[in-house]
Amino acid sequence: MPPAITRSSPERLSRPQQVAEAIKSWVMANGWGPGHRLPSEMDLIERFSMAKGTIREAIRILEAQGLVKSRTGPGGGVFVHQVSEERATALLGNYFYFQNLTIDDVYQIRTVLEPELAASLAGRLSEAQLRALEDVMTCYAEPARSAQEEREQHIASLRFHALLAEMSGNPLLRFLIRFIANMLADITVSRKLYAQPNQELWSSGLDYQSRLVAALRKGDSAAARAILAEHMHNAHRLMRLQETVLTQRFLPEGKII
Amino acid sequence: MPPAITRSSPERLSRPQQVAEAIKSWVMANGWGPGHRLPSEMDLIERFSMAKGTIREAIRILEAQGLVKSRTGPGGGVFVHQVSEERATALLGNYFYFQNLTIDDVYQIRTVLEPELAASLAGRLSEAQLRALEDVMTCYAEPARSAQEEREQHIASLRFHALLAEMSGNPLLRFLIRFIANMLADITVSRKLYAQPNQELWSSGLDYQSRLVAALRKGDSAAARAILAEHMHNAHRLMRLQETVLTQRFLPEGKII
DNA sequence: CCCAATTTGTTCGTATGTATC
DNA sequence: AGATACATACGAACAAATTGG
Numbered sequence A, B: 001m002p003p004a005i006t007r008s009s010p011e012r013l014s015r016p017q018q019v020a021e022a023i024k025s026w027v028m029a030n031g032w033g034p035g036h037r038l039p040s041e042m043d044l045i046e047r048f049s050m051a052k053g054t055i056r057e058a059i060r061i062l063e064a065q066g067l068v069k070s071r072t073g074p075g076g077g078v079f080v081h082q083v084s085e086e087r088a089t090a091l092l093g094n095y096f097y098f099q100n101l102t103i104d105d106v107y108q109i110r111t112v113l114e115p116e117l118a119a120s121l122a123g124r125l126s127e128a129q130l131r132a133l134e135d136v137m138t139c140y141a142e143p144a145r146s147a148q149e150e151r152e153q154h155i156a157s158l159r160f161h162a163l164l165a166e167m168s169g170n171p172l173l174r175f176l177i178r179f180i181a182n183m184l185a186d187i188t189v190s191r192k193l194y195a196q197p198n199q200e201l202w203s204s205g206l207d208y209q210s211r212l213v214a215a216l217r218k219g220d221s222a223a224a225r226a227i228l229a230e231h232m233h234n235a236h237r238l239m240r241l242q243e244t245v246l247t248q249r250f251l252p253e254g255k256i257i
Numbered sequence C: 001c002c003c004a005a006t007t008t009g010t011t012c013g014t015a016t017g018t019a020t021c
Numbered sequence D: 001a002g003a004t005a006c007a008t009a010c011g012a013a014c015a016a017a018t019t020g021g
Helices: A015-030 A041-048 A052-064 A085-097 A103-121 A127-140 A147-166 A171-190 A199-218 A221-240 B015-030 B041-048 B052-064 B085-097 B103-121 B127-140 B147-166 B171-190 B199-218 B221-239
Strands: A068-071 A077-080 B068-071 B077-080
Touching: A015 A041, A015 A052, A015 B052, A041 A052, A052 A068, A052 B015, A052 B052, A085 A171, A085 B085, A085 B171, A103 A147, A103 A171, A103 A199, A103 A221, A103 B103, A103 B171, A127 A147, A127 A199, A147 A171, A171 B085, A171 B103, A171 B171, A199 A221, B015 B041, B015 B052, B041 B052, B052 B068, B085 B171, B103 B147, B103 B171, B103 B199, B103 B221, B127 B147, B127 B199, B147 B171, B199 B221
Parallel strands: none
Antiparallel strands: A068 A077, B068 B077
């Protein structure tokens, strides 16, 4: 039985919102996990004694949050769904859309998170993983000769960091680094940062990254940390010259790098 | 004129989702900010040539993401709304609900972010702000004598960190630290961590924090960083003994500490 | 390949609630 | 108090998608 809807709260929520919350706590209380099928629309209409439209709006709310997915047809219905990284990234991106982040803000975080990630990964990666990192690095084996090429190299460089983060056993660290990399990738494509090729910028990044992979392979945690700290410091210095305010996205379920 | 709805994408979105995305990009394209009123329901029905129910579901989707709010009555309508920190916290919390974070994961991040925050704030706080911090500290002036008291002290201690973060000029750093503090507060209340009073734990926190405020007042950035690093290290050591897996929340727009 | 059953998706007409003037 | 303008909710019918026979 679903929890009763009582509108005692001072913040008057609309009925669909109340229903959505009721379903949410219902799911939690029963410990239903991803894949579990919720009662059908008709069922919910009866249980909550509400119109179809109201129930549907409630489902939409949950769907927008990434908590359920619905399918039509026999065997279809509404299913509990694990919130995807893409969805979480998009939703959090909406928040920062209004926050006027600066390059400095982003790099203040990167500068501490990325070295920490590198240090925690040293000596813990399989040869296959290290090889995958080296694969990405080949994208910028030679210096960019056009603005276009440089943009692509920057994106590839960010993908390197995203890939590294994916190898972390820490879901929080993984998400944060990948989220930030995505934000930076967005502004790299949306604005014409890097208008003129900057010979120094990402070709030097290659050097850092190959040294990093070597340190990771060797299991030298301190060296990995130091290399990435220096890399971040450098990237920050080079980027801060270009722009200050990040115009943020506002996108559906953006493609993740 | 709203963007036309074209279902060319491979990922077939439902019509309300398409409408929601169309409205979103419409708002972005026109640069409409918080407070701007969208066309009325009837208007939208005409413009998109869709039924009321469909439009309403689209609005619900945007509302769930915290991007719009709607009011009834004359002068009412749907308004662009700045995504609140509460909403963003709740939405991101949904993601981590499924991620099985451990205490170690959370503290790996805290251990690098909190010292960085402290360092960046040293010498930049007004006397009023420093006083506000000291106010929160009074909540745990004396050691806890019951489990209940200790829980409260832990929450207060987290509020101290949240308050500190609020003083940061970096929206990203502010959000992350406050988000993490909220997660920790949630598990502190939801689970019976800290079953028996731990004399050492948060009374020693008081010592750290008063030393921290002193360093902040003096503008000693290095000392502030070191104090908080030590504090984090200590808190981590004490917490890791108790529990390993964080059962996350799954809440509406949870009260923020 | 088609048909039927099941379940969500969409439409429309109407009525109710709520805030402003 | 009443009129107005708006979102909100209801209910019944119809459409589309998926699955299995």
